[in-house]
Amino acid sequence: MHPAFSVIFLTTLIGVGQGLFLALYSGQIYSMMKLLPAQNSQSFYALGSLLAVGFLLAGLFASFFHLGRPMRAWRSSSKWRTSWLSREVIILPTTMLLIAFYGVIHYFDWNQPLFILVETQAINLSLIIGTLAMLSTFALFICTSMIYASLKFLQEWYSPLTVINYILLGTASGFTLAAVFSVIVEADVVGFYVLWAIILTVTAFITRVATILRNHSITPKSNLQTAIGIRHTIITQKSQGFMCGSFNTREFFHHKSLTQIKAIKNIFLVLVFPIPILLLLVAASGLAPLYLAIAAFIVQYSGLLAERWYFFTEGKHPQNIYYQSVA
Amino acid sequence: MQDPTNRSDKETGHVEIKNTTCYMCACRCGIRVTLRDGEIRYIQGNPDHPLNKGVICAKGASGIMKQYSPARLTKPLRRKSGTERGDSKFEAISWEEAFSILEERLLKIRAEDPKKFALFTGRDQMQALTGLFAKQFGTPNYAAHGGFCSVNMAAGLIYTMGGSFWEFGGPDLERAKLFVMFGTAEDHHSNPLKIELAKFKRKGGRFISINPVRTGYSAIADKWIPIKTGTDGALLLALIHELIKQGLYDREFLVQYTNSPELINMAEDSTEQGMFVRFEVPEEEGCFEPQNKLWWDRKLNKAISTHTDGVDPYLLGEFELDDGTPVKTAFQLLKERVEENTPEWAEKITGISAETIKKLAYEMGITARDHKIELPIAWTDCWDNDHDTVTGNPIAFHAMRGLAAHSNGFHTIRALGILMSLLGTIDRPGGYRHRPPFPRPIPPCAKPPKGPEAVQPDTPLDGMPLGWPADPDDLFVDDAGEPVRIDKAFSWEYPLSVHGMMHNVITNAWRGDPYFIDTLMIFMSNMAWNSSMNVTEVRQMLTDKDDQGEYKIPFIVVCDAYQSEMVNFADLVLPDTTYLERHDVMSMLDRPISEFDGPADSVRIPILPPKGECKPFQEVLIELGSRLKLPIFIDENGSRKYKDYPDFVLNFEAGPGIGFLAGWRGKDGKKFMRGEPNQRQWEMYAKNNNMFHYELPKSYQYMRNWNKGYLHWARHHGLIRYAEPILIHIYSEVMQKFRLAAQGKWDGKQPPDHLRDRVETYFDPLPFYYEPLEWQLTDSKVYPLKAITQRPMAMYHSWDSQNAWLRQIHTYNHLFVNPQVGISNGFKDGDWVWLESPHNKVRCQCRFSEAVEPGTVWTWNAIGKSSGAWGLAPDANESQQGFLLNHVIAEELPPHEHGKHISNSDPVTGQAAWFDVQVRVYKASDDEPEQTSPQFEPMKPLPGMVKKRRKWQAYFAGIFEKK
Amino acid sequence: MKQLALIIDLNVCVGCHACVTSCKEWNTSGWAGPMSDVNPYDANPTGTFFNRVQTFEIGTFPNTETVHFPKSCLHCEDPPCVPVCPTGASYKREADGIVLVDYDKCIGCKYCSWACPYGVREFDQKEKVMKKCTLCVDRIYDQTLPESERKPACVLACPTSARLFGDVHDPDSEVSQLIRENGGYQLMPEWGTNPSNHYLPRRKTHFKIHEDELLRVDNPLKKEGLLPEPPKDQQTLDDIYSSW
């Protein structure tokens, strides 16, 4: 497929936002369970949520560049029964709202317990909204990834791994950002985020590499024989019917060389996984934590852009079989 | 959006529907144009038109984009004084200025030496008027595209059987069981052929295509026989050999309807050698063949007048007449001729296995013999034999430029005519069928003028500029045997150049050989590009000056509708209308749309007003004719006789009762073919789908060469002068007469000495195979490949690059080569390569194809354009990636014993030998630009052309301009 | 229920592109238009077309087949392009199974095109909405047109009548019969889209020569005394065996 920058930015930016929120939320849970020190509502949760919403907004903004008729985007919520895209369109603002609300609650510190659960655990509004937002975030991950994973004939994408990767890569980058954030706001949870960022990055590495390996061994179900219904071992297209390209030659094929694609793959494998882990480890060890954590995030995010670029180019659309030659 | 199912297109705007005739190509389909608020909404095939029966083609359906093309010329233009020809610096002038420039110049030429005015027209459909104008002007220098198109096809078959493929006749696929197609890509009757081909295949007919390339029609052939380019003559002779050897010929047909059993004088020292023996020699007045030849009667064992009742003559054999003259039948000579032409011999030449050739021959012969059709149609032949039925041998052929565009094409095509006759398929069901006004006498009656005295100041030409020589005395040469025409047509170099030789005009005029001319007027032909050979140099000739600094071709007038490459070289540009803006006639005097079952002609009636100041060329000629006071254009008082072209069409009579249109003649419109002018004729055509079609009675529809009823009908209706049988010329006496002249055995005109052996060789009364002339004169070891072009179905010559839709289908062209060629020459699919002939070279991009014979490389014709032409951006793909093969094709043969400047043409007919060029192909080096070579200075837009163009266009009829 | 569709007969398609431009011509000024062109007269022209004709070569020289292959939206019975559309702009008509796009609803997200394995949807670069073959829905029901012309533009145009139009659910329709009798098939059956457009394969007519057909008593050469008779002294059964 053609890697469109709008979609690359959309999916990676909201991934970061979603991951960051999940980091905040899990921080809150941990601290409620007294596994982590409690954090300042305003400077940590409210600000963190703002940052998460910021990323989601940026993603949303990028997505508009993908639409031919952005002014009509509102229409796209109508087919949620059948369309993952429609679901995403509903769930993305929902998630944003919930996270924003979560931030607002923290900002105004509406944290008086509403009721007590299992005798000891006080449940407050932020926890309820946070849990809803957490569910919404996961739903968003699923919707976004299912947009791709539900397309049967894009065999490279048609796999649970696509969903898993979106979740893991999004959360990994979100936790990395959380680490940066906690360094900045001087919260004493840096180690926690670094640890989880590393765990998530390593897991993501495993699933992403598994995906690459899986995709290498895919035999395409469609070929020229099935595409035009002629049984012969030697079929070549001479003319695709037009000479200077069409939507079909622009949208579904990357027009990139194999070496370029390979290079991008190697780049993202290095940028997304080992380098950020190293940087985070060193940062966690106390050496220039701010700069190194920022560096870790920037490196990882750029790597993710490359990863997403690769993800799209990796998708081999069967329609390309019909567009092979100009004469 | 509105529900599409309860919406009618007609609600969107004011809708009008009008009929006319398409001219996106020369097929002449009936079209129905829907206008919305005055702009074209839709062009569809007219379902009531007999030619296309409602279908249309890619071009026809893109007419909108031609009408709104930015390349359209809208104003008369004059080359700015002080600028050089070819710099595209023009100024708009008024029509009055344009006419007075022309009037002044042409009056002077006409008064001094009319042949200094040359009028050449391309793929137009109004030769009836342009030819008439030239004749009236008094110049012999007139021709249309035929010479550079397919004159071999016309001459080869018309000199054999009085009719031909091309636009004159065709295969009867409705009844055929086997269809064999030679060298055809698209041809003129393209929609009808497609309609018929599909029906033919669906009913289980077997279709064999013989072509070095498999595209288009050939794609759906049941069998594709890839033949080496230029060698069909050998294949055809081998097929004839095999059919004779196996006795798979239609003996009865050959005896009755051809000259096969006629006796030929074999006395070697006689001036009558090779001529038919005649039992009496009356004065031959008419242009028909008197029935005065002999058969050899097997019962009496002596010569007897042909077609004598009850005689069954020998078809083969040699005999001696009473006076001792040795004679042979024509068929005997044919048999002897093909004795050596075995399938094994042909295999080496054609690349087709002997096995395949034999099978092909058997298949043809068996189909013809065992699948006979008998139609219950009674008819009477010219010898008053009544027949209860019409018989057909259901094998149909078709052939076009793959045979014609070679310098051995005349003989190849004659061989095809003979093959078809052997199989007994001429004007019979399931075989070849004539389209009236064919068949014609062999040769047709019109003759070119006979010498320089035919050209006189202020006088119409004595004769028609073009005609059909019957013997050497019909040549248009002076006492020294030198040509009178600028293109050297009807000279000893190309005696039967019946369509003229337009492809030599520019070179000859530039060289002043045989003389210099003053004004060259080109109508509807792109001679600075795709219809010239040796384009690079021809473009220089157009701008070349003599020692005095005057242009060697002093004045060039171009009438075109678009900014073609040719316009660039004009001194005066006359903007023509499009086919949707003018009246036109597809006249019986030119090439009508006749069907097998009877004559038909058609018209165009304007759908839209002319754009800007565009004026139909017909109006220009009538205006000029009136101003120059050419006799037919003025009345007794010397003033203008015809108001306009429609008026001319109605009232002009070429002969008593014969006009441009055949339908609804006579005062009340009740006559046809012949009758007084009818002032309501246009209306009647308009009411009848713009066409007239007369269906002959069934008994007149077949065997028309020998059908007494038909011939008398045709004579009565002015189609022919003599109702005499038209026997098929298996043996061509016309050719023999030229050969005798070359041998010094002819009383009349004789060739100059240096051409004697050329004429003697190529004027063989029986077909033979020889290598195309260019191969004989260039080194096949250095240039081992042959390069040819093909018509793309979705483009018409150079016309359609200006068409926003069609140009997306063919934006540029590749050189198609068999992968073997690439592998052995070290280049890959898609590489940029040099295509080099002994003459010139072009750089182009190659594409590997398994559908081309390895000795042949090919490309789509006329896709490549000169930068800036056709309203396209200077960097448009057409000029940067597209290429023109014509650069490597020479218009003259290398100097050799027959002359320094012999045209690269068939030695019999002067047919341009487009497909003879030998080439080699090699990889362009990596540091060369990925761009076509040669390149030319980009043309600039002309005054009157659309100035600003958008990066996009969204056509929506009715609101196109506003959007 | 009705399912209108096109049948493409590869046996007779000569690749003339009539269907391509007549489609453009009808639709650009119709319900589904305009169909814009970008760079119409400049380098690299490109534009919206609903129908394209491609060319394939099968096999190697000299046993090469050239196949012309027209392709437009196949109006799938289970069209994957429809459910994915977030706006409902893409829909399949209940009444006749035609798959359409409502431009007024389309946001140009292109997702439907991703969901179509056949590459037949085209995003209009100027109009910024998704377009595709409409089966000429604005022709086939237009009561103001003569009955015989209520057919898709491409079908009416096609000189070889390689394009047939009809209801593939009606077993008695011409198209259903053709599919049954001539081995009509669907493209990329592996995806379960169940395209309603079908293609008919090449069919060949062969000719077999029997030697009887070459050795015949009516051979005209005999008349010229050219077919050798068996030598007079050759023995026959008459000469050597006579005990019956």
Ligand SMILES: Nc1nc2c(c(=O)[nH]1)N[C@H]1C(S)=C(S)[C@@H](COP(=O)(O)OP(=O)(O)OC[C@H]3O[C@@H](n4cnc5c(=O)[nH]c(N)nc54)[C@H](O)[C@@H]3O)O[C@H]1N2
């Ligand atoms: N769409 C479209 N239609 C046209 C035209 C057009 O430009 N576009 N032009 C019109 C005009 S002016 C003309 S003259 C006709 C021409 O109609 P065609 O004769 O059909 O035209 P060409 O494309 O020249 O076709 C030549 C064919 O002969 C084959 N060929 C070449 N050399 C040989 C050979 O030695 N032997 C054999 N057996 N085959 C050979 C080529 O591969 C090609 O298929 O078409 C007319 N119709």
Ligand SMILES: Nc1nc2c(c(=O)[nH]1)N[C@H]1C(S)=C(S)[C@@H](COP(=O)(O)OP(=O)(O)OC[C@H]3O[C@@H](n4cnc5c(=O)[nH]c(N)nc54)[C@H](O)[C@@H]3O)O[C@H]1N2
């Ligand atoms: N290499 C190669 N060259 C070939 C051939 C080939 O097969 N191979 N084929 C040859 C053959 S068969 C032919 S017939 C020639 C054709 O060659 P041309 O006769 O030159 O044909 P076109 O390119 O159609 O150009 C005709 C001119 O007519 C103009 N024109 C179009 N419509 C109108 C109109 O309505 N009015 C006026 N006044 N002008 C109009 C166009 O703008 C164009 O400039 O090409 C020949 N050249």
Ligand code: SF4
């Ligand atoms: S074949 Fe020629 S005349 Fe007929 S529709 Fe096509 S372009 Fe027009």
Ligand code: SF4
């Ligand atoms: S119009 Fe008919 S023959 Fe021509 S390309 Fe289309 S389907 Fe094939």
Ligand code: SF4
């Ligand atoms: S062919 Fe493609 S666009 Fe058409 S219905 Fe099927 S999936 Fe949808």
Ligand code: SF4
């Ligand atoms: S591009 Fe339009 S039709 Fe396609 S999925 Fe998006 S909204 Fe639906």
Ligand code: SF4
């Ligand atoms: S049915 Fe109509 S819209 Fe579809 S390809 Fe044919 S002409 Fe185009």
Ligand SMILES: [Mo]
């Ligand atoms: Mo031609």
